[in-house]
Amino acid sequence: MYDQSILSELIPFAHVDAGATVIDIYPGNGEWTRLFSEMVGPEGRVYSFVPAEVAHFEKDPVGHIQALAKEPGRANVEAVTADLLAMPEVTQPADVAWLHLFYHDLHTALIQAKGATAAEFNRAVYERLKPGGFYVIIDHAAIVGAGTSDARSLHRIEPVSVREEVEAAGFVLEAESTALANKNDPHSIKIFDPSIKGRTDRFAYRFVKP
Template structure:
């Protein structure tokens, strides 16, 4: 009888194991350093007002960013993430605010915005850089970065204003810049499963499976997936700027790792 019960228990465990492995990782508790960086009183109000929908403490904890790290913030926009990363990595760390050359002509002048961050008190470890999205790194940038981060902008690599940028080459360049064991974090608006790249420009959404396949093709291993920004009720056929869903879109969070060998 004991043997039968043991076999039933073992079979039940084997049946559940694949489900557990496929479940997205949940939010993990931020370290004191991460919590302090997010709670920094010098952060602009325009940044802190977005904390409720961006969940910075949980996301940065998931990204495994720590003091002393070198981080590349892809498409930094107004500098929300660059500032938090700057405070977190501290004087021994470095933040590259990377603006793709293809968007430097925007009316908002993204490169000027990135260049203004290092002049702010406490953010002298930030450096604004710009080059074409598909450009491969020079020898001095190989294996230099601990974390490459892109928040709600991966889909934009496919927009017409990117002038046909080679996304596969972009991912390969990210791979080369990262240290062995480094992380590539992608957060983006979810599209209807199976739609691939169909809605990258009109709805500003991208299919989760497509992103996974593209990044893994560049040599990365999928290391984690978080549901901290998941919104089950989001209509994936609505544009992300639609008032009905703006700030409440279903977003996936992926952590890819560059193999150590």
């Protein structure tokens, strides 16, 4: 999780309000799911969605999120899993769809193995969000001109490519944040490289469904 100074910008940026319904897509260790659970309160709902494409991972992401949903005070959390494009079938209409460091994976063979593409997934998110709902994406930035070509090798994606793909699904870019920018990132190395791990140049976009 980020330090408090960054969270103080990202939390308002996410537009997650009390009583809201949030879909935390590929929640990882569940830090954001827990935070959103506290933010939406007892009248809200958080769907912690693990794509079936990654359910086989060694750390048992589905089991981890199912255990999280059973923690005291997490009655507003529901752990769900399905093929990526079936996300609308296991969730309810949402106010916010949150995608943290996952969008680039939409351009990898692992995620596309069952037929999912970025275009199709963006349309699925559009379908599931309420009118006026927000699609928030944070990811590792690739070098200008790289497009989606570094998604598999470096786990990076050029911000402009994300914007073009999401807008093609009908969304409108409402805001962007530079809270996670790092001008010292060379953008030419894998995000797991010890010299940059945890400090990559990251972009944050908030799109809205008209």
